[in-house]
Amino acid sequence: MLAEAQRLERLVSDLMDLARLGAQDFPLDLVPIDLVDLVRRASDVWRDRCARESVELRLELPGSPVTVTTDPTRVRQILDGLAENALRVTPSGQPLVFALTAAPAGVVLQVRDGGPGLTDADVAVAFERSALYDRYRGERRVGTGIGLALVDGLTRRLGGHAEAGPAPEGGAAFTIRLPREPSYEARTLR
Numbered sequence: 222m223l224a225e226a227q228r229l230e231r232l233v234s235d236l237m238d239l240a241r242l243g244a245q246d247f248p249l250d251l252v253p254i255d256l257v258d259l260v261r262r263a264s265d266v267w268r269d270r271c272a273r274e275s276v277e278l279r280l281e282l283p284g285s286p287v288t289v290t291t292d293p294t295r296v297r298q299i300l301d302g303l304a305e306n307a308l309r310v311t312p313s314g315q316p317l318v319f320a321l322t323a324a325p326a327g328v329v330l331q332v333r334d335g336g337p338g339l340t341d342a343d344v345a346v347a348f349e350r351s352a353l354y355d356r357y358r359g360e361r362r363v364g365t366g367i368g369l370a371l372v373d374g375l376t377r378r379l380g381g382h383a384e385a386g387p388a389p390e391g392g393a394a395f396t397i398r399l400p401r402e403p404s405y406e407a408r409t410l411r
């Protein structure tokens with residue numbers, strides 16, 4: 222009962238975020254943060270969740286801080302949404318990976334898994350609301366079908382770009398590219 226109430230609460234807040242993103246009514250709280258630290262903090266929570274499913278969470282992080290100006294709550298929402306999806310389909314014994322790399326123009330955050338992966342047709346529609354959810358609802362464990370559309374909308378709002386593809390671990394890789402600083406448009410949109 223509690224799980225169902227939490228699921229509904231989450232569904233409503235995800236839908237509201239998605240609607241506000243579509244209506245360009247989505248203020249950001251931009252601050253300079255170290256993404257290495259953000260990923261480490263997230264991994265403290267996800268390592269336990271993974272361990273309960275006998276999935277090993279691996280981190281691939283640079284040795285020095287990666288400072289960007291962004292909205293940390295929204296980056297965490299993106300990472301959590303991708304990790305939730307990946308863990309749900311990853312069989313025990315397979316890995317889940319959080320990887321962060323820094324480039325001069327921006328940063329790349331990846332969530333990769335050793336799950337069933339995505340077909341080329343899946344990749345083409347991955348960020349359309351309910352597309353993969355509808356395709357897999359009888360076949361894989363699914364949630365509410367909003368997560369990836371929200372990941373894409375949030376990433377764009379932060380001035381970045383989201384991509385889906387294959388992972389070297391055998392499953393799916395979701396790649397989030399973020400700028401070091403959001404553009405003028407991203408900063409001034411209210």
Ligand SMILES: Nc1ncnc2c1ncn2[C@@H]1O[C@H](COP(=O)(O)OP(=O)(O)O)[C@@H](O)[C@H]1O
Binds near residue numbers: 336
């Ligand atoms: N890492 C992944 N590997 C395989 N399938 C995935 C992965 N991430 C998402 N999917 C598929 O995409 C669907 C849609 O994801 P999402 O939009 O987050 O909705 P939800 O998680 O609520 O089902 C999932 O139900 C699942 O079938």
Ligand SMILES: [Mg+2]
Binds near residue numbers: 365366367368369
């Ligand atoms: Mg989801």
